[in-house]
Amino acid sequence: MTEQEHHRHPIGEPLEQEAEALINPDAAVEDQPAEQMSLLRRLRQPRTILSIVVPLVIIVIAGYLNGSALADVPRYVSEANPLLVLAAVAIYYAGFPLRGYRWKTLLKGAGYRVGTRDATEILFLSWLVNCVVPAKLGDVYRAYLLKLNSPVSATRSLGTVFIERILDLFAIAILGLAAGCWRFRDSLGSLPWAMQFIFVLGVSMVVVLAVLLIVMRNFGRRVMGALPLPRRAVVLYERFEEGVFNSVGLKGLPLLGLLTVTIWATEALRLGFVIMALGFPNLGLGVSGVLFVALIGSLLTAVPLTPAGLGAVEGGVGFVLVKVFGVLSGQAIAIILVDRAISVFTIVIFGSIAYVFSSKPRGGGIKVEEIAPSPAPVQPAA
Numbered sequence: 001m002t003e004q005e006h007h008r009h010p011i012g013e014p015l016e017q018e019a020e021a022l023i024n025p026d027a028a029v030e031d032q033p034a035e036q037m038s039l040l041r042r043l044r045q046p047r048t049i050l051s052i053v054v055p056l057v058i059i060v061i062a063g064y065l066n067g068s069a070l071a072d073v074p075r076y077v078s079e080a081n082p083l084l085v086l087a088a089v090a091i092y093y094a095g096f097p098l099r100g101y102r103w104k105t106l107l108k109g110a111g112y113r114v115g116t117r118d119a120t121e122i123l124f125l126s127w128l129v130n131c132v133v134p135a136k137l138g139d140v141y142r143a144y145l146l147k148l149n150s151p152v153s154a155t156r157s158l159g160t161v162f163i164e165r166i167l168d169l170f171a172i173a174i175l176g177l178a179a180g181c182w183r184f185r186d187s188l189g190s191l192p193w194a195m196q197f198i199f200v201l202g203v204s205m206v207v208v209l210a211v212l213l214i215v216m217r218n219f220g221r222r223v224m225g226a227l228p229l230p231r232r233a234v235v236l237y238e239r240f241e242e243g244v245f246n247s248v249g250l251k252g253l254p255l256l257g258l259l260t261v262t263i264w265a266t267e268a269l270r271l272g273f274v275i276m277a278l279g280f281p282n283l284g285l286g287v288s289g290v291l292f293v294a295l296i297g298s299l300l301t302a303v304p305l306t307p308a309g310l311g312a313v314e315g316g317v318g319f320v321l322v323k324v325f326g327v328l329s330g331q332a333i334a335i336i337l338v339d340r341a342i343s344v345f346t347i348v349i350f351g352s353i354a355y356v357f358s359s360k361p362r363g364g365g366i367k368v369e370e371i372a373p374s375p376a377p378v379q380p381a382a
Helices: 003-008 015-023 039-043 046-065 073-078 082-110 116-132 137-149 154-183 193-226 231-246 253-278 286-300 312-324 329-357
Strands: 112-114 368-370
Touching (some): 082 112, 082 116, 112 116, 116 137, 154 193, 154 231, 154 286, 253 329
Antiparallel strands (some): 112 368
């Protein structure tokens, strides 16, 4: 058996079928080509096309109805300081090795030692998928690529992606609340309804995520075992749960927390450099305001209906800039256009290049060492 065949058919279970069951349950696995999740095929699907076209049409109509606000936008963008724009791009892409290292750390806890470069490359390709197709399919695609290139459990890998997203949501909510409270510390009692809603949403998110993890940890396997499900479904859930809870331990949590905070600091710095590049005077956002707006935008990218939160991010960030911080509509639109060009358009360009030249989407294989996973908390007795 060749090394590549070993990657494709690890001992014990055909993991390609396991991943395909998660990604495309209706497909017959044996009829699938090597690159089962063809990105081009996904792009041709009607729901993908609609998820891109509909929000774009809405944005165009909104722009037409507010033509006066758009009059100065081309001038704002054309006069942007190119060096500061490049700085925004640089700080944004500096976050990807950090994200790759964080995922590598989570995988190590789940029992797989992967190189930082391979983890970062796979993660970057998954971001391309998230930028061009809806439903956050890139998160599943990341686990799929790792499985396609190495003898790992797709469901356990997906568990590490899931807990990574949980860490991100915790960070967004907590940092956003802290930034908002500091920014509006002198007027907390008279905040506009939009800000009150955002604060309530942030607190609710932290509570819901905490309850979700507690319930999943203590009752997940019991519930799955009690449901009339095939044994395979229960086994897949158990592996997913192993990926979720084994990847994060008390000893590793400080490092993961530091990495997560640093990653989201790069998001805020990107937006800060964009605002400086455009040279808008007297915006009055301050450091806390920039952090707050950046985190709101990042939170809205989680909307699964459109690729990269298209439409939701532009509308939500524009609303916060104009209604909460009093930024002029034209300035807000210019900020959003430049920032989204960096965070989405450059991903599509560079990600497409990486997709063409990378061996990962075609199962080129990577070195993954299976190790003993970190011990998870003891499962309560049934």
